[in-house]
Amino acid sequence: MPHDPLATRARLSEVRYEIRGELARRARELEAQGRELVKLNIGNPGAFGFRAPDHLQRAIADRIHDTDPYTHQQGLPAAREAIAAFHRARGAIDADAERVFVGNGVSELIDISLRALLNPGDEVLLPSPDYPLWSAATILNDGRPVYYRCKVANDFLPDPDEIEALVSSRTRAIVLINPNNPTGATYPRALLERIVRIAEKHGLLLMADEIYDGVLYEDARFQPLAPLAGDVPCLSLGGLSKVHRACGWRVGWGVLSGDARRCAGFQHAMDLLGALRLCANVPGQFAIEAALQGADTIAPLCAPGGRLHEARRAVLDSCAASEHLQLVAPSGALYAFPGVVGDAASGFEDHAFALELLETEGVLVVPGSSFNVPYRNHFRVTLLPEPDVLRDVFARIDRVLQRRATARRAAPVDLATRRAASG
Template sequence: MPQRPLATRLRLNDVRYEIRGELARRARELEARGETLIKLNIGNPGAFGFQAPAHLREAVSRGLPASEAYGHQQGLPEAREAVAAVHRARGASQAHADRVFLGNGVSELIDLSLRALLNPGDEVLLPSPDYPLWTAATILNDGFPVHYPCRSENAFLPDPEEIEALVTPRTRALVLINPNNPTGASYPRELLEALVGIARRHGLLLMADEIYDGIVYADAPFQPLAPLAGDVPCLSLGGLSKVHRACGWRVGWAVLTGDAARIGDYHHAIDLLGALRLCANVPGQFAVQAALQGADSISALCRPGGRLYDSRQAVVDACAASGHLDLVAPAAAMYAFPRVVGDAATGFDDHLFAVELLETERVLVVPGSSFNLARRDHFRITLLPDSETMAEVFQRIGRVLARRAESAPASARSVA
């Protein structure tokens, strides 16, 4: 008698992660056939020739002999103190090593921190567009994601009044991604202060994904959230993956600040979940102190003449020269989030566009709707290729959009 297929968790039906989904699988098939692709779907510096700084590699090498035993579930003491010291230097006076948690990347810590917080049906306020792991982790931890809009018309910054209108008795947390993935927005101090006010009035946990904190362009500021939050419970997340170009080492951290009486139970909950997974990757933790106390290796890449800056500028210039694209220039992070406009936008579907771009031009991008965005006229690319490659990418994108513009019905074309 034939056996039924194994059933999977129903909530997975509500989870999407197109960054490594259907399009990425198709890209692997094309590569297996010998095709050469330009893959712009993942912010993975090592895949584009970036390397972790030498002093981080040396620190890991020195730490290897002491890496064979399990570590503390919160992380190596010296690594935690280095993280806490950075946050105190930024103005978060309540940052202490015993409130720092090291994890296997920020991704694991997002999951653990939501699991420690949510009961079935609890709500989490999330940006739209968001980094989709946040929505997925909320769903898989039995929570309900409530998305607040970050519109291109407002430079992808949220409206505090719209956020506060979404708060209900079931709301537990307000998530910020700053600097933002996928849009490249960097939130000003006044906006962050308004969001802290919402959390204070409604008893919410602030959760600040700040993994891109050192990647800013054209003198854009980065304002950490914890110093503004003060006694409001705040979990700030960062790591080695982006600023220090060490994605594969899987080293992230979370810093819990706020009134001790309010965060005590939550601290113990995260600690319990950390203990259940025993510990984070130990060798990589030896790089944390070196990364945070050593030479600045990212700022030069983000200034004029630096590779990230120049690639960003190539994207800005290409979009400005195109009649089919509109771009809010990214102020930070390592992504751009162009919008398709004009005749090419007639009947536009971001997923079908991404498929056509991959199949005909061998360029892999991520549809904007994959970031929990209702409208389907954006796509995300990473800024990691060099500027010459970016110029070539936009020539190929331009060919696809020109074909779409030409095929638009005459009655639907925009009038000059």
């Protein structure tokens, strides 16, 4: 007897993750046909020749015989104490190992923390553009994303007055991604202090995605949120994947700070949900102490002459030389978020552009609208390839945009446009 297809969760129709979506599937099809592609869709250092530092690899190898059993649901005690000490050293005076949660990457902890926090219909204030996992996890935990704008004209920094205007009786949290993915913006102390005051006034949880905290360029500075939050509940998220180039190890952590009484229920909920998944990946946890107490291996890559610095410079120079692109220089993280301008921007649709770029030039980028913005003239690239590769990529991007601009200039002007021009 035939049956209807299996139904899936209705809210999945609201979820987008184009970083690994339709375009990435098309890229795999092209590769299967023998095409060589430059894939700039994922911030995955290991795919571009970066390696986790040797002292982190040794830390795991030296303890591999201890990695077979489950560990405590919050993580290895020594790893949690190292994380707490790291946060205390940068000003979060109440950071404590008992309020540290180790997860299978920050991604898992985002999901767990929102599941611990939200009741159906509760709202979370998210940046636009955002990293789309935040929107997806809010939706799939029965919440509602409410976006505060980070405008190009303001160098992708948010307006605290707009954030406060969006607070409602259902708002539970304010999410900050600093340094930002996808824009590379870093948030100044004064701006963060104003957002802390909003959270304090309205009784909200601050959720600080700080996974790129050490990836900084030129004179940019990273200001952690927890020291400014004080008694205001704050969950600070970090990990090994970006700063330490160990994405595949799936090691992330969350540090809960703020008034212990106010945080107690949320802390218990995080612990319960962590216990339900038993524990995070154990081998990678043995690298945490070495990572946080060992040599700084990311700063040389971001300094002049370092590979990430020079890759960023290649993107800045390419965009400056193009009549079709405009870029707010990223001051942190591993991405650039160029905008298309001029004749090429007329009638521009980011997904169609990304597909054309993939099909004709063999370059995979992420459409900007995938990051929950209302405009469709941006795209994201990662800064991980070698500088010369990025220069070549942007030459290919410019070819596609030049074709579009030329076609737009050659297109006949319609009657309505003529009438408007003549007054």
